[in-house]
Each structure stands twice: as structure tokens, then as C-alpha cells.
Amino acid sequence: MDLHILDHRLRVISISKNGLVNFTHPLIKLIFLRNRTRCKFFSLTETPENYTVVLDEEGFKELQPSEHLKVESSRWLPLNVVSNGNASSSSQAVGVTKIAKSVIAPLAQQHVSVFMLSTYQTDFILVREKDLSVVISTLEEEFNIYKEVGGESVPMHCQDVANGLQKNAIQPTVHPVLIPQNQFCVMSLDPDTLPSIATTLIDVLFYSNSPKEDAQSALSQDCIKFFSFSLIDGYISLVMDTEAQRRFPADLLFTSSSGELWRMVRIGGQPLGFDECGIVAQISQPLADSDISAYYISTFSFDHALVPEEDIVSVTNMLQHQRKDPVAS
Amino acid sequence: MDLHILDHRLRVISISKNGLVNFTHPLIKLIFLRNRTRCKFFSLTETPENYTVVLDEEGFKELQPSEHLKVESSRWLPLNVVSNGNASSSSQAVGVTKIAKSVIAPLAQQHVSVFMLSTYQTDFILVREKDLSVVISTLEEEFNIYKEVGGESVPMHCQDVANGLQKNAIQPTVHPVLIPQNQFCVMSLDPDTLPSIATTLIDVLFYSNSPKEDAQSALSQDCIKFFSFSLIDGYISLVMDTEAQRRFPADLLFTSSSGELWRMVRIGGQPLGFDECGIVAQISQPLADSDISAYYISTFSFDHALVPEEDIVSVTNMLQHQRKDPVAS
Numbered sequence: 001m002d003l004h005i006l007d008h009r010l011r012v013i014s015i016s017k018n019g020l021v022n023f024t025h026p027l028i029k030l031i032f033l034r035n036r037t038r039c040k041f042f043s044l045t046e047t048p049e050n051y052t053v054v055l056d057e058e059g060f061k062e063l064q065p066s067e068h069l070k071v072e073s074s075r076w077l078p079l080n081v082v083s084n085g086n087a088s089s090s091s092q093a094v095g096v097t098k099i100a101k102s103v104i105a106p107l108a109q110q111h112v113s114v115f116m117l118s119t120y121q122t123d124f125i126l127v128r129e130k131d132l133s134v135v136i137s138t139l140e141e142e143f144n145i146y147k148e149v150g151g152e153s154v155p156m157h158c159q160d161v162a163n164g165l166q167k168n169a170i171q172p173t174v175h176p177v178l179i180p181q182n183q184f185c186v187m188s189l190d191p192d193t194l195p196s197i198a199t200t201l202i203d204v205l206f207y208s209n210s211p212k213e214d215a216q217s218a219l220s221q222d223c224i225k226f227f228s229f230s231l232i233d234g235y236i237s238l239v240m241d242t243e244a245q246r247r248f249p250a251d252l253l254f255t256s257s258s259g260e261l262w263r264m265v266r267i268g269g270q271p272l273g274f275d276e277c278g279i280v281a282q283i284s285q286p287l288a289d290s291d292i293s294a295y296y297i298s299t300f301s302f303d304h305a306l307v308p309e310e311d312i313v314s315v316t317n318m319l320q321h322q323r324k325d326p327v328a329s
Numbered sequence: 330m331d332l333h334i335l336d337h338r339l340r341v342i343s344i345s346k347n348g349l350v351n352f353t354h355p356l357i358k359l360i361f362l363r364n365r366t367r368c369k370f371f372s373l374t375e376t377p378e379n380y381t382v383v384l385d386e387e388g389f390k391e392l393q394p395s396e397h398l399k400v401e402s403s404r405w406l407p408l409n410v411v412s413n414g415n416a417s418s419s420s421q422a423v424g425v426t427k428i429a430k431s432v433i434a435p436l437a438q439q440h441v442s443v444f445m446l447s448t449y450q451t452d453f454i455l456v457r458e459k460d461l462s463v464v465i466s467t468l469e470e471e472f473n474i475y476k477e478v479g480g481e482s483v484p485m486h487c488q489d490v491a492n493g494l495q496k497n498a499i500q501p502t503v504h505p506v507l508i509p510q511n512q513f514c515v516m517s518l519d520p521d522t523l524p525s526i527a528t529t530l531i532d533v534l535f536y537s538n539s540p541k542e543d544a545q546s547a548l549s550q551d552c553i554k555f556f557s558f559s560l561i562d563g564y565i566s567l568v569m570d571t572e573a574q575r576r577f578p579a580d581l582l583f584t585s586s587s588g589e590l591w592r593m594v595r596i597g598g599q600p601l602g603f604d605e606c607g608i609v610a611q612i613s614q615p616l617a618d619s620d621i622s623a624y625y626i627s628t629f630s631f632d633h634a635l636v637p638e639e640d641i642v643s644v645t646n647m648l649q650h651q652r653k654d655p656v657a658s
Contacts, residue, residue, distance in 0.1 A: 024354040029536060032528045036536055195528040199361045202527075207358060207365055 001102070002082040003143035004153065008041040008056045010126060012072040012115060012274070014300035015051040017209060019068020024206055026062040030055065031205075031231065032198055034191075037062065041078070043117060043230035044205070045239075045299050049271070052299035054117060054126070054230075070300065072274055076115060076126040079103070079135070081143070093288070096123050096296040096305070100284035102142050108172075108281035110138045116280055116303070118295035119230050119237035120188040120256070126298075133158075172278035176269035177319055180224035182241040183261040184306055186295055187253040189236045200248055204240075205229065224264060226304065228297055239297065239306070262295065262306040265315065271301040279303055286318050330431070331411040332472035333482065337370040337385045339455060341401040341444060341603070343629035344380040346538060348397020353535055355391035359384065360534075360560065361527055363520075366391065370407070372446055372559035373534070374568075374628050378600070381628035383446060383455070399629065401603055405444060405455040408432070408464070410472070422617070423585075425452050425625040425634070429613035431471050437501075437610035439467045445609050445632070447624035448559050448566035449517040449585070455627075462487075501607035505598035506648055509553035511570040512590040513635055515624055516582040518565045529577055533569075534558065553593065555633065557626060568626065568635070591624065591635040594644065600630040608632055615647050 015023055030042045039059030045052045053063075054076075063069060081099050095118050096104065103125055107114055112134055115126040127135050136145055137158045146153040189197065204227060228239040238253065242261070245253070267279060280296060283305050287294050292315065295306040307315045344352055359371050368388030374381045382392075383405075392398060410428050424447055425433065432454055436443055441463055444455040456464050465474055466487045475482040518526065533556060557568040567582065571590070574582070596608060609625060612634050616623050621644065624635040636644045 021354040022351070024357065025350040025535065028353065028357075028531060033532055033536060036532070196525070198527040198531075199524040202357060203362055203365070206354060207362055 001143055003103070003139055003145045004080045004082055005132070005145065005147045005156065006041075006078045006080055006124075007148040007150065008078055009129065010041060010054055010056055010076040010078060011060045012074075012076060012126075012300065013053040013055070013060075013063070014070045015053060016068040017050060019066060020051055020206065020209075022066060022068060023063060026064075027053075027205075028202065030059055030062060031201070031229065032194065034231075040234075041232050043119075043228070043232065045228040045297060046205070046225060047299050047302065047304075048225050049299075049301045052301075054115075072300075074274070075129040077129050077132060078117070078124040078126050080122055080124060093291050093293040095294045096280065096284050097288050097292060097294050099123060099125070100281070100288035103139060104281045104284050106138050106142070107135065108278040110134055111277045112138070113275055113277050114280055115274070115298045116296040117230070118186075118297055118306075119232065119235070120186050121232075121235045121237060123296070124232075172276065172282055174282070174323055175267050175272070175279065176323070178224075178266040179312070179316060180264055180266070181222040182224060182226075182243065182264070183309060184226070184239060184241050184264060185245050185253075185255055185260070186262060186306065187238045187240070187245075187255050189238065189253055191231075191234055191236055193252050194236065197248055197252055201229070204244055204247060224266065226264065239295070261309045263309050263312040263315075265305045265307065265319065267303040267305065268301070272303060282322070286322070287315070290314065290318070330472055332432070332468055332474045333409045333411055334461070334474065334476040334485065335370075335407045335409055335453075336477040336479065337407055338458065339370060339383055339385055339405040339407060340389045341403075341405060341455075341629065342382040342384070342389075342392070343399045344382060345397040346379060348395060349380055349535065349538075351395060351397060352392060355393075356382075356534075357531065359388055359391060360530070360558065361523065363560075369563075370561050372448075372557070372561065374557040374626060375534070375554060376628050376631065376633075377554050378628075378630045381630075383444075401629075403603070404458040406458050406461060407446070407453040407455050409451055409453060422620050422622040424623045425609065425613050426617045426621060426623050428452060428454070429610070429617035432468060433610045433613050435467050435471070436464065437607040439463055440606045441467070442604055442606050443609055444603070444627045445625040446559070447515075447626055447635075448561065448564070449515050450561075450564050450566060452625070453561075501605065501611055503611065503652055504596050504601070504608065505652070507553070507595040508641070508645060509593055509595070510551040511553060511555075511572065511593070512638060513555070513568060513570050513593060514574050514582075514584055514589070515591060515635065516567045516569070516574070516584050518567065518582050520560075520563055520565055522581050523565065525581055526577055530558070533573055533576060553595065555593065568624070590638045592638050592641040592644075594634045594636065594648065596632040596634065597630070601632060611651070612648075615651070616644070619643065619647070 029036055030039055039056055041056040042059050043054040112131045117124040136156055140158055145156040147156050230237045292307055292311045297304045358365055359368055368385055370385040371388050372383040441460045446453040465485055469487055474485040476485050559566045621640045622637055626633045
């Protein structure tokens with residue numbers, strides 16, 4: 001299999017809930033006005049806590065510093081696994097499950113922190129730029145590694161890694177999880193039809209919170225507020241629950257197989273930060289063992305796995321087994 | 330003829346050019362998200378100097394105080410002339426010309442300041458709430474006057490006017506005028522198709538100025554930057570030049586008679602303020618004498634008359650006759 005290091009240097013940002021109004025102008029530009037920006041990698045995810053924005057440096061320039069903005073200090077590089085057809089795999093699973101053993105687990109063993117961003121089209125594994133040589137050393141046995149530079153794919157090989165590779169992973173913290181009741185869809189949209197849903201999308205993203213709504217009420221009735229939009233290299237991906245989905249015209253958004261619904265596992269009792277390793281591995285490894293598909297979306301505060309609705313009982317059991325306390329549901 | 334005092338109490342506001350970004354959130358709500366606001370009267374006009382916003386108190390509540398916002402202190406009431414069919418008029422002219430002699434001139438004579446807002450559908454004559462009794466005394470000879478209250482039209486009659494009506498108007502200042510070269514269209518749109526032009530309209534309104542563009546360059550090449558959008562009681566009106574018009578899909582916007590183009594006369598060398606009377610009368614009276622149609626849009630700084638392209642030469646001559654200096658063109 002091939003692993004591509006994509007030609008984007010990314011920043012990971014949070015915007016506070018009541019600070020979003022101050023960023024309406026740049027965000028609408030980044031979402032809807034492709035001709036006015038050179039940003040090629042943009043993702044916006046609403047959670048009860050805040051909005052997480054992942055974007056390249058062209059996009060980052062559009063955001064003015066503000067008390068409402070928190071910027072993670074690193075530059076992140078997105079990795080992308082490309083099946084080149086000759087890899088033998090018996091797995092039917094999609095998403096992060098497919099790369100759990102080949103990418104996620106080995107990086108966790110080497111204490112490389114990853115920030116995951118699953119989309120309709122693919123799964124991006126973001127790693128810190130400073131960790132790149134460790135990443136390459138770790139993965140080059142399994143993958144042909146290419147670095148995309150100005151549209152060209154350049155083969156990469158191991159550079160000198162100052163610290164030898166470690167093999168003994170520290171047992172990571174087992175974080176509490178939350179399993180909200182809402183059902184999610186992972187959808188896409190022809191970029192040319194984006195204008196047709198502009199007012200609905202603007203309404204959902206920028207006007208659906210009452211200003212006094214707090215994180216607690218956004219988690220009320222066992223449902224979680226979660227909406228993710230990304231526009232990456234011209235491809236649009238949307239993750240929303242069925243309630244939000246009903247607000248959009250049914251004929252424009254599409255899923256890979258009609259009616260496919262997903263349930264969420266939110267990982268973390270307290271905000272997870274960016275330095276802990278092995279969080280994705282802890283969830284994705286057992287999912288891979290059971291061949292259960294999963295999308296995985298990291299945000300500024302928490303991580304979110306999406307598993308098929310029909311598998312949520314076995315996933316819940318698996319998570320309870322990992323933990324001593326019963327899983328909140 | 331009937332004169333209706335509409336059931337809106339309006340504020341007249343200016344937003345500075347580089348302050349607009351701070352008002353993107355409330356303005357997009359007022360323009361596109363009718364279900365989220367109780368505002369029924371909204372107008373936004375871009376000129377080289379600033380943005381003029383006229384809106385009712387429900388809309389005004391959406392705008393946070395800011396150094397970029399100037400608010401005219403009065404409450405204004407919109408008047409609207411309704412031809413009830415039995416008025417005999419030989420005039421084919423439309424717009425402010427139709428009401429020049431019956432409304433504009435008498436109010437000027439009584440020193441009532443007016444703020445004009447012509448739209449595709451009708452012409453709103455805004456008067457200060459405190460001037461209402463003088464307005465009624467002045468116009469009740471010519472009109473049946475009704476005040477709209479909660480959807481009902483209530484007949485109004487002269488109340489005691491403390492100061493007797495004056496008859497000797499002071500000769501008003503003759504202001505310099507500017508006649509830019511661009512051609513304008515006055516258009517409308519089915520409100521249900523507004524979402525279809527949302528991204529284009531957002532682009533034109535919020536992203537078409539480079540931040541460093543000053544009033545001078547917005548007047549460069551003898552063309553003026555002027556764009557007006559209004560959404561009043563559910564009706565949309567747009568005034569834009571042919572360059573802006575080309576950015577919109579041709580099949581959604583409509584004019585009263587296809588291909589009708591208008592030229593602009595901007596009135597005022599220095600910002601006109603809100604207290605001077607007779608400015609509209611000075612232009613509309615001779616237009617009425619010549620039976621030339623005209624739209625008229627007041628803004629925070631200057632007034633703007635739009636006359637049919639084929640009449641611009643005779644209007645220019647008429648304006649030169651009024652003035653000693655040649656008209657800048």
C-alpha cells in the first residue's frame with residue numbers, strides 16, 4: 001500500500017461558541033467562495049464545547065487573532081493511505097478500521113500523537129511536522145511513502161532518526177466514553193451544487209445556536225450537537241445527525257449506501273489535549289479485530305468515533321470490557 | 330389618491346466600509362433567514378462612502394453598537410402613495426416623478442425633510458415621526474390618508490399643528506451633482522428563489538471590496554460603486570449596475586421592461602446630512618415638468634436619482650441650467 005504525505009501544512013484551531021459570530025465573514029468565504037481564497041484544506045466541526053477548524057496556512061491567514069480563537073502551536077501534515085490494488089485484504093470494513101493495524105497502532109507505539117479527520121472520501125491522519133521522520137521510519141516497512149510536492153508524488157525514505165525507534169508502548173489512559181442517542185450520516189455533495197444549499201448550511205452552521213446555549217444543554221436529551229463540514233482539495237464531506245439532515249434538500253446530499261446510519265462514541269471525560277498518544281489506537285484496534293467500520297473525527301477537545309448503528313451494541317460491550325465502570329449511554 | 334403611513338418605525342444607519350465584516354452575521358440573517366427575524370423592512374445600499382442600512386426596530390436590535398456604526402437619531406415613518414384607480418393622470422412616468430408635485434414639493438415647502446427609498450415595487454417617502462402631524466396637515470387636501478396599524482388601514486385627519494403651515498419656502502442650496510458612466514438596472518426576484526442567488530449576492534455585498542479600496546478608487550474610471558438590496562414586507566428589490574448584473578443568473582432577476590437601463594445623478598458635493606429640505610424637490614420637480622421617470626435613493630451621505638438612459642442628455646442640460654458651473658460627468 002501507498003502512504004501519501006499531502007502537500008498541506010495545517011493548523012488546528014478552536015473558536016469559542018459565542019465567538020463564532022466574529023468569524024462569520026472569513027468562514028463563509030472559506031466555505032462558499034472558492035475563487036476568493038487559495039485555501040485548499042478546510043474543515044469546520046461543531047461540538048457542544050466549541051468549533052474546531054483545521055485549515056492550511058492560506059486559510060489560517062483569513063482568521064484575525066481574537067480572544068475567541070485558540071491555536072494549537074504545531075504545524076500538522078495530513079497522511080493518506082491509498083490502496084494501490086495489489087494489497088490483499090479480507091476486510092470489508094471502511095474508515096479508520098482499515099488503517100488501525102498498519103498506521104494507527106505503529107504510530108501509537110512510537111509515541112506519535114495523531115489527529116484524525118475522517119471524511120466521506122477518505123481518512124486523513126494528521127501528524128505533527130516535527131514527528132515526520134519518526135513517522136516515515138515507523139511506516140516505511142509497511143508502505144511505499146510518497147511526499148506530494150506541487151502536484152508530484154516524490155518517494156520518501158527513512159532519514160536519520162536521532163532517537164532509535166521504541167517498541168515498548170506505555171499503557172495509555174483508558175478514557176471515559178459517551179454514547180449519545182442521535183444517528184449520524186456521512187454525506188457528500190457535488191461542489192457545483194454547494195450554492196443550492198448555501199442558505200441552509202449557513203443557517204445550520206451560524207444561526208442554530210441560541211447565544212445562551214451552553215455545553216450542557218447541547219448535550220441534553222442524550223443527543224449531542226455535532227456537525228462537521230469539510231472542503232478538501234475540492235471534495236466536500238458532511239457529517240450530521242438525522243435531525244440536521246432533514247433540513248437539507250433530499251436530492252442533493254448523497255451517502256455511499258442509501259440510509260446508512262452511524263452512532264457516535266465520544267472519547268474523553270476532560271478535554272484530551274494534543275499530546276497524548278494511543279487514544280485512536282485504543283478504539284480502532286478492537287474495532288479492527290471485530291472488522292467493524294468506523295469513521296474517526298478528532299476535535300480540539302474530544303475525539304469522536306462513528307460506528308454502524310447495527311454494531312453499537314457490540315461496540316458498547318467492547319468498551320465496557322475495556323473499562324471497569326459502565327459506559328454512560 | 331391614497332397615502333398610507335406604513336406600520337414600520339425605521340432607523341437610518343451607516344456602516345463604515347471596513348466595518349462591514351463585523352456585521353456580516355446580522356446582515357446575512359436579515360437578508361436570507363426570514364424565519365429567524367421579525368424584521369419586515371430592511372434595505373442595504375453600498376456607495377463609495379459607506380453602507381446605508383434602513384431597517385425597522387426589530388432589525389435594528391440585531392446590530393451591536395460599534396465604532397463602525399453611525400445611527401441617525403430620529404425614528405422615520407415610511408409613506409406610500411397608492412393610486413386607487415380614479416385619479417386622472419396623463420403621466421406615463423414612474424417613480425418619484427409621479428409624486429413630485431403632490432407629495433415632494435408640498436413637504437419641501439413646509440420644511441419637512443424626507444429620505445427617499447425607491448424600489449422596484451414602489452417609492453417609500455420616509456419622514457421623521459415628529460413631523461407626522463405637519464405631514465398630514467400638508468397632504469390631507471390632496472390625499473386620503475390612512476395609517477396602517479396591525480394590518481388595518483385607519484383613516485387619519487389633521488391634528489392640531491402647533492405652528493401654522495408656512496407657504497414661503499426658503500430657496501434651497503443648489504448642490505453639485507455627479508453623473509457617473511455606469512448603467513443601472515432596477516430589478517426584482519421571487520423571494521423563494523433568493524437562496525439560489527445567495528452565494529453570488531453574499532459575494533457582491535460582502536467580498537467585492539478590497540479592504541484598502543477608498544472612496545476615490547470606488548469612483549474611478551467615471552463609474553460609481555453602487556448596489557442596493559431591499560427586502561420590505563416580503564418584496565425584494567435590487568439596484569445594480571450592468572457589471573454586477575452579469576454576475577447573477579440571467580433567468581432569476583427580472584426588470585419591469587426587459588433591458589431597461591438607468592443612469593445615475595448623484596446629488597451632493599459634501600455629505601448632505603438629514604436636516605436640509607427641498608433636495609428631492611429640486612430634482613424631481615423639473616423631471617416631473619418634463620415627464621421623465623426617476624427612481625430616487627437617499628443614503629447616509631448623498632442622494633441618488635436614476636433616470637432613463639435615453640433622457641440623460643436632457644436631464645444633464647436641465648441640471649446645468651439649474652447650476653452656474655458645468656456638471657461633472
